[in-house]
Amino acid sequence: MSDWIAIGALAVVAVVIPLSMMFISWLIRPSVPEQGKRATYESGEVPTGSSRQVKFNIQYYMVALLFVIFDIETAFIVPWTVIFDGAVEEVGFAQAFAPMAVFIGLLVVGLAWAWRNGAVEWVRSARAERQRVE
Amino acid sequence: MTLPDTISGLLGIDGVVGTVIGAFLGAALIGTIMLANAALAGPWAKRKITAAFTDRIAINKLGPLGLGHILPDAVRLLSKELIVPEGVDRPAWDIAPIIMVFSALLGFAVIPMGSGIHLADPSVGLIFAFAVASIASVSLVMAGYSSNNKYSFLGGLRAVAQNLAYEIPLILTGLSVVLFAGSLQMSEIVAAQQETLALGPIGIPAWFGLVNPFAFVLFLVANVAEVGRNPFDIPEAPTEIVAGFQTEYSSVYFVLLYLGEFVHIFLGGALIATIFLGGPAAPIAALSVVPGFIWFLIKIWGVFLFTQWLRSALPRVRIDQLIEIGWKGMLVLSIANLFLTAVIVGVLPS
Numbered sequence: 001m002s003d004w005i006a007i008g009a010l011a012v013v014a015v016v017i018p019l020s021m022m023f024i025s026w027l028i029r030p031s032v033p034e035q036g037k038r039a040t041y042e043s044g045e046v047p048t049g050s051s052r053q054v055k056f057n058i059q060y061y062m063v064a065l066l067f068v069i070f071d072i073e074t075a076f077i078v079p080w081t082v083i084f085d086g087a088v089e090e091v092g093f094a095q096a097f098a099p100m101a102v103f104i105g106l107l108v109v110g111l112a113w114a115w116r117n118g119a120v121e122w123v124r125s126a127r128a129e130r131q132r133v134e
Numbered sequence: 135m136t137l138p139d140t141i142s143g144l145l146g147i148d149g150v151v152g153t154v155i156g157a158f159l160g161a162a163l164i165g166t167i168m169l170a171n172a173a174l175a176g177p178w179a180k181r182k183i184t185a186a187f188t189d190r191i192a193i194n195k196l197g198p199l200g201l202g203h204i205l206p207d208a209v210r211l212l213s214k215e216l217i218v219p220e221g222v223d224r225p226a227w228d229i230a231p232i233i234m235v236f237s238a239l240l241g242f243a244v245i246p247m248g249s250g251i252h253l254a255d256p257s258v259g260l261i262f263a264f265a266v267a268s269i270a271s272v273s274l275v276m277a278g279y280s281s282n283n284k285y286s287f288l289g290g291l292r293a294v295a296q297n298l299a300y301e302i303p304l305i306l307t308g309l310s311v312v313l314f315a316g317s318l319q320m321s322e323i324v325a326a327q328q329e330t331l332a333l334g335p336i337g338i339p340a341w342f343g344l345v346n347p348f349a350f351v352l353f354l355v356a357n358v359a360e361v362g363r364n365p366f367d368i369p370e371a372p373t374e375i376v377a378g379f380q381t382e383y384s385s386v387y388f389v390l391l392y393l394g395e396f397v398h399i400f401l402g403g404a405l406i407a408t409i410f411l412g413g414p415a416a417p418i419a420a421l422s423v424v425p426g427f428i429w430f431l432i433k434i435w436g437v438f439l440f441t442q443w444l445r446s447a448l449p450r451v452r453i454d455q456l457i458e459i460g461w462k463g464m465l466v467l468s469i470a471n472l473f474l475t476a477v478i479v480g481v482l483p484s
Contacts, residue, residue: 003254009157014239025386120461122454
């Protein structure tokens with residue numbers, strides 16, 4: 001229990017440190033509003049369009065979907081690694097190792113499938129390539 | 135014996151009050167140590183190391199070796215005007231830098247730093263450290279989306295793709311160490327590395343980085359990607375998207391993001407030191423007179439030096455290469471490493 005009190009204390013300290021730095025900065029920094037100062041930075045050009053409607057690559061979704069599967073897989077692997085050494089002594093290597101090998105093997109087959117179907121290949125859109133100005 | 139117990143014992147306060155007071159004083163000490171490290175690394179060591187690699191001098195006017203530049207630099211950065219760009223999503227834009235620092239600092243709660251400086255030792259220590267370090271991704275998304283800037287948005291997306299791709303290899307490789315140690319508790323993992331391996335006439339410490347160098351290299355690479363340093367610094371990529379997710383941040387917010395990044399590098403270094411380099415242990419028994427805390431500092435600064443070396447030596451990978459290295463290379467290798475380690479642990483008599 002005292003471990004989690006200590007972690008909670010560090011969590012409080014870890015929020016207080018940035019807040020106090022923001023407070024100190026608020027005390028000593030100037031404020032000189034000028035026209036155009038607050039414009040969105042686009043390398044000195046006048047900003048065009050909204051930044052929240054940028055079209056971006058579909059790839060970002062696909063790797064996120066893959067990640068969900070493998071993250072859950074990792075959550076299942078954690079307890080297995082902790083008990084593995086004891087389980088080998090108790091039921092033997094084959095029984096301790098085989099179930100997890102099958103489980104991870106299935107996911108590796110899934111990864112191979114995703115790989116073959118180009119989910120981990122960077123998607124190139126023919127339309128975007130045509131529009132490119134070199 | 136953890137740090138809060140030591141402090142409450144020194145103060146002679148028992149019970150819950152003693153635990154809470156000890157916990158807060160210990161937490162303040164950990165925070166101070168890491169801030170001091172980041173202050174040394176950010177305004178001073180990074181410049182000096184890069185200058186040494188590129189045959190320049192860098193800062194040298196104030197104090198010995200230019201160390202005196204740290205204080206004026208801190209004041210200069212904090213006293214900059216805060217420019218709030220048009221259209222930022224206000225609470226998210228303000229919270230992102232706080233989360234960044236929070237996630238990096240909180241990870242140190244479970245790191246054994248030697249000489250009794252170990253704030254907490256829960257039985258899920260390693261997973262806690264990984265989980266807390268991953269919160270940084272949230273702040274990157276918040277910073278990227280809320281800034282209302284195209285560069286920030288793309289930088290935020292890249293940061294997420296990168297963290298997702300390298301999180302799995304990082305954790306799987308870390309877990310291969312757990313197979314050896316049989317516990318997620320940090321003190322147990324360190325204790326499991328205290329033996330000496332006999333290699334013919336010479337004895338080397340049984341650090342997991344030496345027992346399983348393959349896992350060590352995988353973890354180093356995944357860690358560099360996870361903290362977003364070269365050659366995996368594409369979330370910032372100054373030559374492509376200005377500064378990525380931190381383009382619109384100025385003044386103290388910029389300081390906080392910068393600080394969070396440096397503390398994050400040190401957190402990665404502390405994880406490497408703890409699970410692969412024997413934690414605060416000395417490499418040979420004869421050097422045990424040097425306190426463990428010094429060894430811990432040497433190890434995390436070694437990792438920091440390594441990241442700065444990569445920064446000077448390697449070009450940046452492209453985003454498509456990054457995805458392919460992560461999902462096709464690192465993930466497959468880390469699964470292979472996990473299997474290999476399980477076979478070694480299971481078949482070889484221990």
